[in-house]
Amino acid sequence: MCKNGISKATLSRIPIYLELLKELPQERYEYLSATTIARKLSLGEVQVRKDLAAISGTGKPRLGYLTSELVENLENSLGCNNYTLAVLVGAGKLGKALLDYDEFEKFGIKIAAAFDSNDKEISITGKIKVKPINEFDDFCKDNNVQLGIITVGSGSAQAVCDKMVQCGIVAILNFAPCKLNVPDGVILENENLALSLAYLNNQINKFK
Amino acid sequence: MCKNGISKATLSRIPIYLELLKELPQERYEYLSATTIARKLSLGEVQVRKDLAAISGTGKPRLGYLTSELVENLENSLGCNNYTLAVLVGAGKLGKALLDYDEFEKFGIKIAAAFDSNDKEISITGKIKVKPINEFDDFCKDNNVQLGIITVGSGSAQAVCDKMVQCGIVAILNFAPCKLNVPDGVILENENLALSLAYLNNQINKFK
Known part of the structure; x- marks a missing residue:
């Protein structure tokens, strides 16, 4: 079940x-x-x-x-007992922080690789390889990747999102603070890192 | 109103x-x-x-x-038109990513300073000063800081949390993947960065 x-x-x-x-x-x-x-x-x-x-x-x-x-x-x-593979694009500070974060596996998810346009060669962050972005398409298709994480800036987020959709990714988590368009059938979730703190701020203002 | x-x-x-x-x-x-x-x-x-x-x-x-x-x-x-000051403890990858993140101000929150036990002297990340942790108490009390962000590892999160409470912080956002105890009157919110991706994974498994 x-x-x-x-x-x-x-x-x-x-x-x-x-x-x-x-x-x-x-x-x-x-x-x-x-x-x-x-x-x-x-x-x-x-x-x-x-x-x-x-x-x-x-x-x-x-x-x-x-x-x-x-x-x-x-x-x-948590995913019918198989690890779901995810890829991350944008190995800046936030991207690298997520590559270090070991909570994903508790939820049945494995970040299989990270990609960055600045990387000409493969580098290693923690346990995960950061590859040059031109290897993205082949990697996703070869590994049947379904989950994508966007940690690039707002300026390139839509292009990365389109690329993910083209490569067969069906669910995208976007950390860039901008609105993205995805076609029907692709699920998009926007993560606003400021939101929980804003919520706390709203809570403490209740008592003022 | x-x-x-x-x-x-x-x-x-x-x-x-x-x-x-x-x-x-x-x-x-x-x-x-x-x-x-x-x-x-x-x-x-x-x-x-x-x-x-x-x-x-x-x-x-x-x-x-x-x-x-x-x-x-x-x-x-968003906070009755005054910026609420926040401090961050733990200037590792995630901490630094948050210091770079410019969405907080849209919600009326300003990260006033960051602290790290590894910093012997003041350093600058983006626009924000990272100070040695021994300056934490005075800074919080002098500036009447109410919001705290914990981005240290699980091992030191409770100690940082206790320190924040002692210094008058009333709302804490915890990124460390562990359970923290706070006294009555202090609000704690735990942020699990894996959760949104886990949710997406759960959504796509619906269609399998």
């Missing part, structure tokens, strides 16, 4: 649930209730109940979830 | 509304309706109507919003 259409908030907690479930001795915890999981993670019970219901149904009355099945469903909801 | 408690999604569009409103000649657009704004920005009318209602009430029947008042209310909702 590959559950989909879950919310971003629920998604954010899946690695936390998985970490806990894999730590617990399976022989002692054949079944686990939302209540137990909530207590062990200091999370709200209603929230955990809702998350697990979205991912793995309602569980068995009185017993809760069969742990092995819950693990499987949690893993499936 | 300083409207608060608006959603993150609404907040993300405020700079876009403000940019449009400031571009339009005020003498021609004394009043503006949600419909006109939606059309000019290629946004959904229901969405714009909801955003503006949250920020500036319902407007006048048939006329819409008095443009000058709407601008004021939009600006107020």
Whole structure:
């Protein structure tokens, strides 16, 4: 079963649930209730109940979830147990910060390569190769890449976006602070790094 | 009027509304309706109507919003027209990428200084000074800093968080991939840079 259409908030907690479930001795915890999981993670019970219901149904009355099945469903909801490959274009400060970030794998995603127009030769940032941009097309097609991350400036973001679409990428995460156009069938998500801080600022202004 | 408690999604569009409103000649657009704004920005009318209602009430029947008042209310909702000062601790790759990022000011926030334990002397990244961490306490207290950004690794994030709280910071944005504890009265927001890509991955798996 590959559950989909879950919310971003629920998604954010899946690695936390998985970490806990894999730590617990399976022989002692054949079944686990939302209540137990909530207590062990200091999370709200209603929230955990809702998350697990979205991912793995309602569980068995009185017993809760069969742990092995819950693990499987949690893993499936991160991408049906296969790593999805992503590429990144723009190996500036932000791009390099993302290449160093090791949270992607917890969500079943592997950044397979990064590309930059300034790189004439292959260089290494952390564990990932930064390649010259003229190798982009072949790499994406050869590896059937589906996810793209744009970390170039606003001026070249649309050109990079078009290139990604041409190479078969179906979902794009854009960090450039500009509006991009994608054709139908391609999903675009814009990431505004200032937004969470703006939200906090709005919250503290409530009390002024 | 300083409207608060608006959603993150609404907040993300405020700079876009403000940019449009400031571009339009005020003498021609004394009043503006949600419909006109939606059309000019290629946004959904229901969405714009909801955003503006949250920020500036319902407007006048048939006329819409008095443009000058709407601008004021939009600006107020970004922090009551005063820049809020923020500090950043951890001037590694991600920290430096954020210091370069010029979207904060659009939301009424100024990163006033950055701090790093590796810096013995003041250095400059972009427009912002990176100072040695032992100057942190005095800087925060002297400047009445309220917002803190944590871009250190998981190992030192809690210590940095505690330091921020001691220095009077009331809202903290944490980029370290770990759980932090803050006392009551301090707001903490965790930013997971992998989450949006994980969400996209989940979306494309729907169609497999």
